[in-house]
Amino acid sequence: MNILEELEFRGLVFQTTDRAELEKLLDEQSIGLYVGFDPTADSLHIGSLLPILTLRRFQLAGHKPIAVVGGATGLIGDPSGKKQERTLNGPEMVANWTQKIHAQLSRFIDFEAEENAGIVVNNYDWTGDMSVIEFLRDIGKNFSLNTMLNRESVSARLETGISFTEFSYMLLQSNDFLELYRRHDCVLQIGGSDQWGNIVGGIDLIRRATGQQAYGLTIPLVTKSDGTKFGKTESGAIWLDATKTSVYQFYQFWLNTQDDDVIKFLKYFTFLSKEEIEALEQEVADNPGARKAQKALAEHVTTLVHGQAETERAIRMSSVLFSGDIKELSVDEIQEVFEGVPSTSLQRDHATDIVSLLVASGACSSKRQAREDVTNGAISVNGDKVTDVEREFTHEEMFGGQFLVIRRGKKKYFLVKFE
Structure with a gap:
């Protein structure tokens, strides 16, 4: 398969401009292409993973990827998909976030390749010193107000209102495409399906300013x-930064993918071959309980983002938690694994008998319920079943001298920390 055929097999082509011409160009030569990432936080999240991996697929096919970190556009805010104005972030904050995102992108794109090394650029480099007069004269004159008002990202906001600042975002992004065309021979922009209007604006600007042809390709928004x-849990977004979303939580997110989504996500987010994915699809049909497709998805994506060693650690932690033998976990791993479960902090002089602990942790609603659960064998503490209602725990028995992990039934966990 050529690169477009592979993207279509994976369901990654939503729209293209001049499909036949683009396919011919990609087959005949190595081209420059770009994706933009605005720094709206100090880390990218998994919503950004699809365009990042699409850049990587193009690089593996012999093309030259350019990742644009929006140090300038991040100060403005893209109206696409938003119902109201963004809160503007300060220049120092955006500059700091830009540096962090630059470092994250380095994990996915090969900057050392001999023939098609990728690059990361900051659009503030060519936008920061541009005067208002230059912007209006050299860029703004190429855009029809009627056309801009008809773009979905703008028209969707006309009822609720849109500022001139966000209205101008399309012009800034279009200028990025023009500058990349001039500086790096970039002829293709890739983005999410909500970026179609901005991409077409850039193509039109290149044609008006240079007389040359450029192309656009959008990938679907993940649903x-x-x-x-997609990408949201009860605790919030799933980040690519391990300090914001632990590797274990990241692995678990993918492991918990529903059967109806797992094959689509294998196509989107892994580099497994067509044959490997089809074999896993058959596994889902024949033996869904084994969850082989989910395990493959979680392992491959976590390895891409966090590396093999951290992935193996997450798999081990997951296996330990499933078996209930949590004694193998370190204190740090206990905190990481049970970060999302109900947690209670108690003073060190608090009663440590099992009945008091079950009530204090919220595992049981009353002492009567606690005694019944213990007697019925429904309670485990730090991996050991507790059947004695008089059982007390010393601090020496606790993880790190301060943590107790209570399990009620098979799946309900509670973490108790003694301060």
Whole structure:
């Protein structure tokens, strides 16, 4: 398969301009292409992973990827998909976030390749010193107000209101494409389906300013079959930064993918071959309980983002938690694994008998319920079943002298920390 055929197999082509011409160009020569990432936080999240990996697919096919970190556009805010104005972030904050995102992108794009090394650039480099007069005269004159008002990102906001600042975002992004065309022979822009209007604006600007042809390709926005938002959990967004989303939590997110989504996500987010994915699809049909596709998805994506060693650690932690033998975990791993479970902090002089602990942790609603659960064998503490209602715990028995992990039934965990 050529690169467009592979993207289509993976469901990654939403729209293209001049499909036949673009395919011919990609087959005949190595081209420069770019994706933009605005620094709206100090880390990218998994919503950004699809365009990042698409850049990597193009590089593996012999093309030259350019990642644009929006030090300038990040100060403005893209109206696409937003119902109201963004809160503007300060220049120092955006500059700091830009540096962090630059470092994250380095994990996915090969900057040392001999023939098609990737690059990361900051659009503030060519936008920061541009005067208002230059912007209006050299860029603004090429855009029809009627056309801009008809773009979905703008028209969707006309009822609720849109500022001139966000209205101008399309011009800034279009200028990025023009500058990349001039500086790096970049002829293709890739983005999410909500970026179509901005991409077409850049193509038009290149044609007007240079008389040359450029191209656009959009990839679908990721959706889940159950209608819930992709990349969100009860605890918030899934980040690529391990200090914001632990490797274990990251691995678990992918491991918990529904059967209806797992093959689509294998196509989107892994570099497994067509044959490997089809074999896993058959596994889902024949033996869904084994969850082989989910395990493959979680392992491959976590390795891409965090490396093999951290992935193996997350797999071990997951296996330990599933078996209930949590004694193998370190204190740090205990805190990481149980970060999302109900947690209670107690003073060191608090009663440590099992009944008091079950009530204090919220595992049981009353002492009567606690005694019944212990007697019925429904309670484990630090991996050991507790059947004695008089059982007390010393601080020496606790993880790190301060943590107790209570399990009620098979799946309900509670973390108790003694201060």
